[in-house]
Amino acid sequence: LPGDGLFAPLLVSDELAELTGDTAWLQALLDAEAALAGAGADAGIIPAEAAEAIADACVAANFDADEIGRAGRGGGNPVIPLVPALTAAVAETARTWVHWGATSQDILDTAAMLVAARAMVPLQRDLGALADACADLADRHRHTLMAGRTLLQQALPITFGGKAAGWLLGVLDARRMVVEARTSLTAQLGGAAGTLASLGDDGPAVLRCYARRLDLAEPLVPWHTARQRIAALGAALATATATAAKVCGDVGLLMQTEVAEAHEPGASGRGGSSTLPHKRNPVAAASTATASRRATALLPLLVGAVVAEHERPVGAWQAEWQALGEMLALAGSAAARAAATVEGLEIDTGAMGRNLALTGGILLSERVVFALAEVMSRTEASRLVTAAAARAASGGAGFAEALTAEPRIAELLPPARIAELLDPGGYLGASQVWIDRALAAHRDTPTDPAGSEDKDRSP
Amino acid sequence: LPGDGLFAPLLVSDELAELTGDTAWLQALLDAEAALAGAGADAGIIPAEAAEAIADACVAANFDADEIGRAGRGGGNPVIPLVPALTAAVAETARTWVHWGATSQDILDTAAMLVAARAMVPLQRDLGALADACADLADRHRHTLMAGRTLLQQALPITFGGKAAGWLLGVLDARRMVVEARTSLTAQLGGAAGTLASLGDDGPAVLRCYARRLDLAEPLVPWHTARQRIAALGAALATATATAAKVCGDVGLLMQTEVAEAHEPGASGRGGSSTLPHKRNPVAAASTATASRRATALLPLLVGAVVAEHERPVGAWQAEWQALGEMLALAGSAAARAAATVEGLEIDTGAMGRNLALTGGILLSERVVFALAEVMSRTEASRLVTAAAARAASGGAGFAEALTAEPRIAELLPPARIAELLDPGGYLGASQVWIDRALAAHRDTPTDPAGSEDKDRSP
Amino acid sequence: LPGDGLFAPLLVSDELAELTGDTAWLQALLDAEAALAGAGADAGIIPAEAAEAIADACVAANFDADEIGRAGRGGGNPVIPLVPALTAAVAETARTWVHWGATSQDILDTAAMLVAARAMVPLQRDLGALADACADLADRHRHTLMAGRTLLQQALPITFGGKAAGWLLGVLDARRMVVEARTSLTAQLGGAAGTLASLGDDGPAVLRCYARRLDLAEPLVPWHTARQRIAALGAALATATATAAKVCGDVGLLMQTEVAEAHEPGASGRGGSSTLPHKRNPVAAASTATASRRATALLPLLVGAVVAEHERPVGAWQAEWQALGEMLALAGSAAARAAATVEGLEIDTGAMGRNLALTGGILLSERVVFALAEVMSRTEASRLVTAAAARAASGGAGFAEALTAEPRIAELLPPARIAELLDPGGYLGASQVWIDRALAAHRDTPTDPAGSEDKDRSP
């Protein structure tokens, strides 16, 4: 596709590029054909030697993806030319049994599920790593004060650990969607119109063996035009990508020159500009934001494919292939980027404190209102405090002074009490409870057994 | 919104319009405020009488949605003016306790969950009714022959019951997504920056009571900017809408003048044209297709909202409100339309048979290939049969004759065997097994207790 | 639609709500019917009195939009019940001539064009006002220094006038798209299948008169399923909405507590929070961002409608109606919001200066490189300056000191020269030229005659 060498690496890691690339797809298509032949043998309708011969030929390196892709133009999908190519590659006696009983959609859908199953291993692993990194920050910075910001305005004090616990919560939710989608990846086999007619009475038995050989769930019924599961898978992938973008986006905002509370991990060449020597751009923020925009834009292709004409649609199904492949690549890569960003985050707690102090306590105005509301109406309290905040904001006095300057406040709240109220560390509510709960939920999330292999997220 | 009176009813039933309309939202917002006050009382931080006074005032009829909507422009959401309006509506002594501890997002998010919980009752009910209707067709027409169509071309014989079983499968999948989304609807309460700071140490207790009073799940931690659950909810709704459009879309295709195998239930005025007396348009097909296009287009707004700046975003969250409300309305209405369509479907089994016979058996060509492949290579068999099909298609002889005209075929397959092979009723593979499995899965799906009330899907 | 009273006003002004509301649509539908009858009379195929009688009845107040919308469910569009309702409302002798020759799509498409023509008057007016306001800022602040920010990092000095000139340029581009789309709004009349068959040979003459009466362009040929013009119109509207969001979004970023260089105009209640007395939220930023997200999400519905089956599609066309109406409302309202925001912008030039000075001149590092590059390789110059910037950023010395501390720099650039290089006012390049050009382009943009009426953008 257009300019992939130049642009795709900005969004897709080498690992995911490999897991969703042509060779991976080709192997998955061939794995489906091999399993089909094997299942036929299991069910006793294909000679075992033929199945073995077919399986032996099902090696991606024996085929040329570009050639098959181009040859696919005639029939509208790459399986149509792959079948004769595979047939030609097996011994003459086995040829009859190649693709026995299947339609091209059976092979393509099954391959898509295999690619998904494989590409979701690092996705799940890196959502786990991202969760770990957020949990670590939540715990370590559970008492680090900073400004909570709503609509990009300072709102109330929070702790950086609480913020990280919020990230963690979202990551756990996204991960749950991903795990669920992954466990429901299902084999596809129905033949030309879903009836497995050419297999006579053996269809269900072949389907069972086929799914078992592929380590995919066995479908109740072929799902050629029951695509709800693909829509759900896509939603999980888009949500996971957006989750990575949320976390990295917050970091990008914290990196602003005027805020400077946190920075993406620095590495040689990271964030540089082609002309500005001092620049340190939020590249993970940009990369995950771009990935999330793309994944979100592609999702309607998968949901739209649910509306599939009769037993196979004209365009809806075909639009799934690249969209799903790309969404797998984007989600996994964005999760890896986000994990690396949070793991290596450079945090400036001093800047957090300085920024929190910028408004001289105005941030605590709600607290003053609640204190006053114990003895006057809250409406009145709010009116008085808002006026003091406005006076302080317009310069001159600090907020504490402005409060004291209001007789009705001064009467109720002596300066020491005001100072106490304006201490951000004393107005954190349930922050510690939330952090503990998020950490507990994280601990309770089972580790992905498939994720135990070595991490490789370079770059 | 633009021309809603004229256009929205085409897509939204009266029932859903009411459940997602202004009064419903307003009541949900007030229910959240009432529950907040009640929870404060439960936790002992608000006088019980104040909570009761507040709850008494929380009646939608006391407020004017249009006025509040307009007043919301200043602050950017309707809760900001609702709070003073509610405050003014309660007795003076209780006023201080209105909205105690909450931020506007707490009330809005919670109201959205309540609206969803209520609007999903008929959605779930009508997905159930749609499933029932599909199951009924699947069973009744399990032996009704028709053409299976892939890429809009006749492909192989299927039964209409098998087709309906395919619909059923998709409906059950969509329903599962909806049920899951509905059971995870969660209350929201975090205060201005998610810490519940103004409630001191009482935040967690208040949150628990609040969720319990609202019959919503209690969140681990406030989820102001952990919106993954909304994305998942939206995916379920868009998928449900698309599922309805898939079923009705198939019916619309079957209604084509040249196909005429099934028609949407006829009722006075249904499907009429403003000028053509003979027209009987597929209105449920059009309506659900439109609904599905809209719901699919709106979904990116919900997924995009996962990327939410800091503790409350500028635009991402705000884009959820109408999108979610509309998606609830569209999904429920489309499910109702589809259920009514399948329940009342007018089926012409004669037309199904005639259309299946249109090509004189060419549809069974795969079967002839497989029969020949027992004694020659499949490639060769396929070549011979394709040539015969081409000769038949180009006119002159029928397919049976064209097959017999080929000596190598004639030698192997006597005319009677060819006639047998070209009988569509004998080439249905696992159709009956699939139907049985789909029906069993349907039977095993627990009925929604909330869906037991009377159906009202008019229109 | 869901919760419109509560939510729509946040995005849609009263003016646009009226211009795209039910009454506006209903009147536009009736205007089309009246013009059709009048055109029939012009062409001599309908009695003039009948045409007059029909025109007299074509008053929105005579009909009930909600009732017609509900009655439209049967046939799938609101014109189908409107025709008999209109027929019933005219004198018996004229009834035969109601809707003479038209199909419902003719009336609906034409009405959509009329609604667009009317709603685009304030859109064009307010894009003009927005352009004026940007031009005013560009001129007044042509020398006001501030930091240019790329990827949210300070990059180089710019002037606030230059920034406003950039806004202006975008607004002029968007306006050009809007003007073009508006001038190509075209009447629709083709009868049931586009041939105007029921008008015999009189079709073209009737079409000409019809378009002339409606002040819409006459189409070459009915465009029932040639929807490219709607896609182009939608693109203009979405782009205009996004343009408003770009400008207001920048303001929202400038409003951040830590930046505080500009604020949306303050008015009582603007930007307030339901609990935080000190809050001043960027409400125009949020509102236009939300509007832009929605308009962008709806655009695929209009582009997707280009793929329209045969002579009228099942769903594609029907999805245009609400999408187009809403996009008109959003674009006009967002333009008005942005114009008001820029007109009343509160600018803190002191904060701009302070923020520009935050990094102690590091922002000018490129300039130092270019100065050094006159006598050494640029690569080497860049290396030295980057090192100095890193030393300065890591604390201790200022940037000037860090530069001087490097012998190879000190040798070439004496402190006075360094001070001169680090003066942001001397490194503005073509800023003034750009401003002059943007202002000239703005002056050369013809004022919209239709926009001369009184502005009413409340709120």
Add this chain to the structure above:
Amino acid sequence: LPGDGLFAPLLVSDELAELTGDTAWLQALLDAEAALAGAGADAGIIPAEAAEAIADACVAANFDADEIGRAGRGGGNPVIPLVPALTAAVAETARTWVHWGATSQDILDTAAMLVAARAMVPLQRDLGALADACADLADRHRHTLMAGRTLLQQALPITFGGKAAGWLLGVLDARRMVVEARTSLTAQLGGAAGTLASLGDDGPAVLRCYARRLDLAEPLVPWHTARQRIAALGAALATATATAAKVCGDVGLLMQTEVAEAHEPGASGRGGSSTLPHKRNPVAAASTATASRRATALLPLLVGAVVAEHERPVGAWQAEWQALGEMLALAGSAAARAAATVEGLEIDTGAMGRNLALTGGILLSERVVFALAEVMSRTEASRLVTAAAARAASGGAGFAEALTAEPRIAELLPPARIAELLDPGGYLGASQVWIDRALAAHRDTPTDPAGSEDKDRSP
């Protein structure tokens, strides 16, 4: 990107793959760098020999796109590593002048415009060929009767030439959008923050020479974050793609087994299935439908990029690159597919006639109503004819008989008159006028000079 070799060729022609591929992008990036150096020399700020040396090195073959793409991860775009690579490739004395004055966005945006300019040559050519082919059909089949179909139901007779004229009209509209977008492709040059600061007073002169050298329009002002033109370009591309899908989609519907009025051009292997020998699938319909779905889904990325933070955004701009490149590839390829489809369309006028006769004249019911309406109220006429149509549809009598069976009709319309009224050839209204107009508009459309080269649309 995922599985490009296997899947992209189904949607993208070899020609467009080349014009939008890595080498094309790389060369465009280098062309921009060469023009920048040349423009510097033109303006007298760069030694002419240095500019020549740089230009000499600007050959894509000297660089490795994959390597640069990977190296781009650090800085977030491929220009950042390209600049040092190019610097290293030029003679030492010229190195200082590489990328002089530019920022990476200047080079990337300009390259995007160059890629667009080049990829739009075949797009424009093939839209022209598609228009020619539609015009040819419109003229040749101006009297070929067929059924006009609305909502997939037969509505009224049309001619196939009229249908093709409708396609033509849409193609001309799409082409106009494309031509306009192409003529407004504009160079980009602004330096790090848009001021061209490092060029001092020479910026505007360099910009002028730069644009002239690239044969792109000169911008008034750098448009780093004024992206309206990209949104408009994207809208033109998505609309062109959808236009191709509309035409091919109609062909796909006409290919249905039960309709069979037209077929995509047959070629060996075209439309085949992996298992069904008789299958002839609508592959151009599927391919253009898929392309249109993708292009439509990607468009929001370009419109969304209008909302760009400050002087360069975090994600919005970056999401343009692949989306724009792919949309160029999809539009050009879909136009070529559609042109080839219409050029080689296999038309069965006999089937058109047979299908038109299927309903025994019911299709002309509107005409009977209008004939009766000359002597009775149209409402009454409509009622009588609808009843007759219903009787005929429910079997038994033909429509003519059913009409005659109604005394009030029989009295007014003798059988011969009814026969005349039910002749579809006499009820075509302005069809011939529309065809003539569309053909005239086509003749008046200037041929693209750039499109005069040999067509190469294989496949």
